Structure formats: structure tokens, C-alpha cells
Amino acid sequence: MMRFLKRFGQGELRLNRTEAFSDGVFAIVVTLLVLELKVPILHDRASVSELNHRLVDLVPKFLSWLISFVIVCKFWLNHHHLLTFARHATYGMVWLNSIFLMGQAFIPFPTALMGEFPTNPLAVSLFGAVMAVNTLLFIALQSYIIGNLLKPELVSAVVPHLTRKSFVGVVCYLLGAAATLFNVHVAFVLYALTPLFFITPPQSRRIVE
Amino acid sequence: MMRFLKRFGQGELRLNRTEAFSDGVFAIVVTLLVLELKVPILHDRASVSELNHRLVDLVPKFLSWLISFVIVCKFWLNHHHLLTFARHATYGMVWLNSIFLMGQAFIPFPTALMGEFPTNPLAVSLFGAVMAVNTLLFIALQSYIIGNLLKPELVSAVVPHLTRKSFVGVVCYLLGAAATLFNVHVAFVLYALTPLFFITPPQSRRIVE
Amino acid sequence: MMRFLKRFGQGELRLNRTEAFSDGVFAIVVTLLVLELKVPILHDRASVSELNHRLVDLVPKFLSWLISFVIVCKFWLNHHHLLTFARHATYGMVWLNSIFLMGQAFIPFPTALMGEFPTNPLAVSLFGAVMAVNTLLFIALQSYIIGNLLKPELVSAVVPHLTRKSFVGVVCYLLGAAATLFNVHVAFVLYALTPLFFITPPQSRRIVE
Amino acid sequence: MMRFLKRFGQGELRLNRTEAFSDGVFAIVVTLLVLELKVPILHDRASVSELNHRLVDLVPKFLSWLISFVIVCKFWLNHHHLLTFARHATYGMVWLNSIFLMGQAFIPFPTALMGEFPTNPLAVSLFGAVMAVNTLLFIALQSYIIGNLLKPELVSAVVPHLTRKSFVGVVCYLLGAAATLFNVHVAFVLYALTPLFFITPPQSRRIVE
Numbered sequence A, B, C, D: 001m002m003r004f005l006k007r008f009g010q011g012e013l014r015l016n017r018t019e020a021f022s023d024g025v026f027a028i029v030v031t032l033l034v035l036e037l038k039v040p041i042l043h044d045r046a047s048v049s050e051l052n053h054r055l056v057d058l059v060p061k062f063l064s065w066l067i068s069f070v071i072v073c074k075f076w077l078n079h080h081h082l083l084t085f086a087r088h089a090t091y092g093m094v095w096l097n098s099i100f101l102m103g104q105a106f107i108p109f110p111t112a113l114m115g116e117f118p119t120n121p122l123a124v125s126l127f128g129a130v131m132a133v134n135t136l137l138f139i140a141l142q143s144y145i146i147g148n149l150l151k152p153e154l155v156s157a158v159v160p161h162l163t164r165k166s167f168v169g170v171v172c173y174l175l176g177a178a179a180t181l182f183n184v185h186v187a188f189v190l191y192a193l194t195p196l197f198f199i200t201p202p203q204s205r206r207i208v209e
Helices: A002-008 A015-036 A048-057 A059-083 A091-106 A108-116 A121-148 A161-179 A184-198 B002-008 B015-036 B048-057 B059-083 B091-106 B108-116 B121-149 B161-179 B184-198 C002-008 C015-036 C048-057 C059-083 C091-106 C108-116 C121-148 C161-179 C184-198 D002-008 D015-036 D048-057 D059-083 D091-106 D108-116 D121-149 D161-179 D184-198
Strands: none
Touching (some): A015 A091, A015 B015, A015 B108, A015 C015, A015 C059, A048 A059, A059 A091, A059 A121, A059 B091, A091 A108, A091 A121, A108 A121, A121 A161, B015 D015, B015 D091, B015 D108, B048 B059, B048 D121, B059 B091, B059 B108, B059 B121, B059 B184, B091 B108, B091 B121, B108 B121, B121 B184, B161 B184, C015 C108, C048 C059, C059 C091, C059 C184, C091 C121, C108 D015, C121 C161, C121 C184, C121 D048, C161 C184, D015 D059, D015 D091, D015 D108, D048 D059, D059 D108, D091 D108, D091 D121, D121 D161
């Protein structure tokens, strides 16, 4: 068993292909999101007022798209930052990365659900739950890299508060999910604000001071 | 607050991942556009004349696809050119880039709308408005890079007319959007001609002279 | 004829573009899979219990998505590992790679089929058959690279058991496909377990010992 | 005017971003093709025989997918080979490349059309016409690179027969398109055979001898 687990720490896989695969997934996820904004059906195809009404109906979908886009870009940026910490890739890291990307690739579904049913508490809270799970998957990848693959020159710089900050995201998304029991609009606001805490990646002390 | 803003200027992020993510988004946007060209429904599946009529009906969608494709390629080329100016990436630049890519990723929606309702002034003007916003987002990214990240050897070469030229694009797209009040065909022509001003990227004096 | 075949062994194509193309295909395949998770239709759009029922109906699609995602990630990881063995790319290798990618690009179809008809033995066995064929295509690529393009320093390290291990995958997927004659759930379990044999890439002796 | 045209020959754009963008488009095109293979609708969802019949109905779509996949891979391989000839990228080359990619990105549409209406001569001949145009676009890019950007060390090696061979493809696709006037099956066979002439990229004399 131990010998099996040890295998995951082996292998000097190339970081650049892991990054290329990840960038591909991130890029497709953010671009697929727009497919949910479907062209409406009009009775009078040339009517400005009818199209206007149908576009207003799309506002919740547009908001869901916007929030998701910012969140995925945030994940991409933090992922980019995190991978600069790693000496190289191992099987364990590549698998944690794959599971993290699985979470990212799932995002279009709860985004579409929230956009379609913006007044349905289950649809809106599912979005928050999925984002919380995604943040946990990112924390797992982050802990593995910091624990096993940290570049020697960074050892003194990276401190525990880095992981602690990530948990703030988990809590915020879950608060948003819970808020749907009372009011779905509060959830939308919380989902939109949470990524703003992370628009600069978790700072190592070295950079903050 | 100042300390917070300063953070955006920090970080030596790698330009190559920013480029990889951007190239992914550009590539997916141009390729997704074709999905709007849907296979028509035929009563007599083997009828040449019926298929011919249905294909003629698709001409506005085909034109929208063509115009969008050229515009996105133009943005890609200018983005490619712009990023060669930058010394490295910072958080501020990466976020401006992400917001710019958000605008690009949105393009399939107004393209589909204009292709579906080519006689609807709102649909056609929305296309121009989105392209104007995209050009503004590009100008924001361009100004940030020139103001903060310009390679020292380029400082003397890049002059104000570079940004001025980009504003020509904004004006042209808005003129197209306004033209829909009188005639939607004029808008189509303006949208098709505008990228031709930019098929060579904004020239620095050094290259022009 | 021989002269024609010899051509495939010629050419020093660059591995990096082969990898970039492959990574693109892998990334799109895993991300497209989620498009099968379609937003359900609700009579009462704000009803939590109705949405809950519709989401439970999606469980087979979700499981198919999960299994496919893990399998494609496994193929990506093994492909990544395999290409580190090659000195350079030749036309023969690039074509075997393209045919392998064709198999990967086909995966969304049997995944969608199994997700839609999880109780239909044909749908479930087709999934296993496609995965078996994909594994065979990977074995073909692997044999070609080991036989023709192996880096000199790896010649002593790579041993026959490497290919033998891959055949375990073929057998497992075919067993799953055959199991549908008796019970489709057994097939699901076999499909989910098979990639776990391969979560670390085929080991060369040098690494194992 | 001359001064304007001269601009296209200027600029030392980086080949690697042109390649990354192109690889992205190629990868998405081949992967999107599978989306045409839609899950059929079954009255009895667990019926093996009904699903079997519906899958047999999909055979023309599957064949279209297969032919398109091989053709796009062939274009990718020749594009890959061609770009190794170039010293660097210029605006002219990047635009010819973009127009070539526009042709590639269009391929999913005639593929879907031929798959949906395999007995409709117009649908089948359109496929051939689009492939002929794509080959012409490739020839344009090839001529530009050989005429303007050829690496000095390759000048003596690349000879006229290279472009001549590409025209064979144009003729074959057009023959296929014309064959639909008599028999659509002949067209399918011609489309499937044509890429086989090009599975090894156009050889320069140096390599052939």
C-alpha cells in the first residue's frame, strides 16, 4: 500500500503540459458558458420592443454568466500563481489537478441551472455548493504542492495564512448557498462579491511585507 | 487602499500562460461561431431545390459568422502584437486581459442574434455596441501595458497616435449601431469594413517611418 | 510500397506541436462531456422539490460524465508519459496519434448514450467497446514509439510488461461490455474501476525497482 | 497603396503564438465534429433492437465525421510541416493563416449537412466544394511562405512540384462534388480516398531523394 502511494510522488512529469491541458480546460469552460445565452424566439422577427423584452428576460442568465466568468478567471489566476511554486509535476499532483479541473469543467452546469431558475433556491444554492467544492479541490492541490513540491527558495516565504485565506472562499460560497433559504438575491450578491477577495492571488509573506 | 491597488502592479506572472489562455479563448470563440449555422430541416430530404432555398435563408447567418470571424482574428492579431510590448505580466494586466477576454467570449451571442434577426434594428445595433465595448476593453489593456509594463527599448517608439487609432474602431462600430435606425444594411457594411482599418496592428512610429 | 512506408518514418516533426494539438483535443473532450448535463424543464420554475426530482433523474448522466472524465484524464496522463519516451515525431507517429485522438474525440458520443439509456445493454456495452478500442489505439501508438523512436538512454529501462499492462485495460473494458448481458450495474462498476489500475502510468522497470 | 501592401511583409510576429492559435482551432474543429452524432430518441429506452436501428441510421453521420476528421488531421499535419519552412511570421502570413483557419472552422457545417442528407446531391457536393476551397486557401498560405519567408537553408530544397501536388487535392474534391450529379456514393468514396494522397506532407526533393 505504502509502496503504491509512493508511486504518486514519483515521476518527473513536465509542468508545461499540465499547464497546457489546464489552460485548455479553463479557456473552454469560460467560453462554453456563453452557449447558455440562447437566441430567443420572436413572433415578429423585426420587432424591436419584442426583442427588447426577450433580452430583459435573459438578464439572470447574463448575470450567472458574468459571475461564473469572473470566478473561473480567479481560479485560473490562482492556479497560474500556484504552479509557479512547484519544482516539477508528479503523478499525485497531476491527479489532484485533474480532479480540480473536473470541478471546473462541471461549472457550466450549475451556471446554466442558476441562470434558468434564478428564483429557485435549490438551483441558486447548488451554484454556491459547487463553487465551495471547487475551492476545496483547489486547497487540496495547493496543500499538496506546498507540502511536497515547493521550490526550495520559497520554503521560508510561504506561510500557513495562505491556505487559511482560501477557506474564506469556501465559507463565503456556503453562506451564499445557505442564504437562498431566505432570499435568493442575497446569494447572487455574495457569489458576485466573493471572487473580489481573491482577485490578487494568495500572497506569500515575502510579497506582502 | 493604495496598498491594495499597489498589489495589482506586483507579481511577475508569466506572459506565456496568459498568452496560452488567451489563445485558447480566441480559438474557441472563432470556432464556436460556426455552431450557429444549423443544419436546416427538409421535408424532402433528397431535394436539391429545397435544400438550396434553406441554404439561401442562411445567408444572413453566414455573413454574421464571416464578419465576426474577421473581427475576432483582428483582435487576436492586435492582442498578439500588444503583448510583445510587455516586459512581464502583473495581476492588474492579467485581470484587464481577463475582462477583455470576457468581452471576446460574449461575441458569439450578438453574432447569433444578428444572424437570426438581420432585419431587427436592435439585434443589429447590439452587435455594433458589443464590438465598441470590446474595442474599449482592448484600449484599456493597451493603455495599462504601455503605461506600466512597456519594455524599456520600446519607450521612445510607441506614441500617442497608437491609442488614437483604436478609438477610430469604437466610433465606426457605434456609427454602425446608430445606422440601424435608418437602414440595417448600412450597419452590415460598416461592421464588415471596420476591421479592414486594423488588419495591420497599430503601428509604432519606429515601424512606420 | 516499401519506399512509401519508409516515408512515415521520415521527417523530424516537432513533438511540441503534436503535444499542443493533443492537449487541445483532450481538454475539449473532457469539457464537452458536461454539455450532456442539460438543464431540465420544470413546470413550476421555483419549485425545489420538482428540481430535486429532475436532478435525481440526471444521476446516470452525471455518473457517465464522471467515469468518462476519469478515463480521459487517465489517457491524457499516459499519453503525456509516453511522449516523454520519444526522441522526435515522425509522420507515422503523428498519424497513429491522430487516429488515437479520433478515438478520444468520439468518447462524448458513447458517454451521452450511456447517460441517456443507462438500462439499455447495447448503450452500456458500446461504452466499454469504445474504451477497449481506445486502449488498443493507445497500445498501437505506444508500440510504435517504443519500437521506433525510443530515446537511446531509455532502451534498457522499458520492458515488455509495459504493453502487457495496457492489455489489462482492454480486457476489463470488454468484460464490462460483456457484463451488460447479465446486469448493467456490473458494467458501470467495472468501467469506474478500470482506470484505477492506470492512475499511475505504465512503469518502466527502472522506476519500479 | 504600395506602402500599405508593404506593411503586410513587416513585423516579426512570433510563430509560436500563430501555431498555438492554429492548433487550438484545429483541435476544436475535430472535436466539435462529434457533436453532430446526437443521442437518438427511443420509445422503449431499454430496447436493444430499437437502439440498434437508430444507431444504424447514424451510419452516414458517422462516415461524414470520419472523413472530416481525417481531412482536418491531414490539413493540420501539412500546416505543421509548412510552418517549419518559415523564418518568422508577418502580418500577411498571419492573415492568410487566419483566412485558412476560417475555412477550417467552417468544416463542421458541410460535414453536418452531408451527414444529415447523405442522399442529397447538393449537400454532398457542397462538402467537396468546401474542401476544395480549403485546399486552395492552404495553397495560398503555402505559396506566400515559400515566396517570402522561406528559411535560407531550404531554398534549394523546395521545388515547384510541391504546390502542384496540392492542386491534385483540389481536383479530387471537385471531382467528388461533380460525381454527385450521377451518384452520391462515388463522392463519398472520393472524399475518403483523397486525403490518403496527402498523409505524408508534400515532400521537398531533398527528402524524397
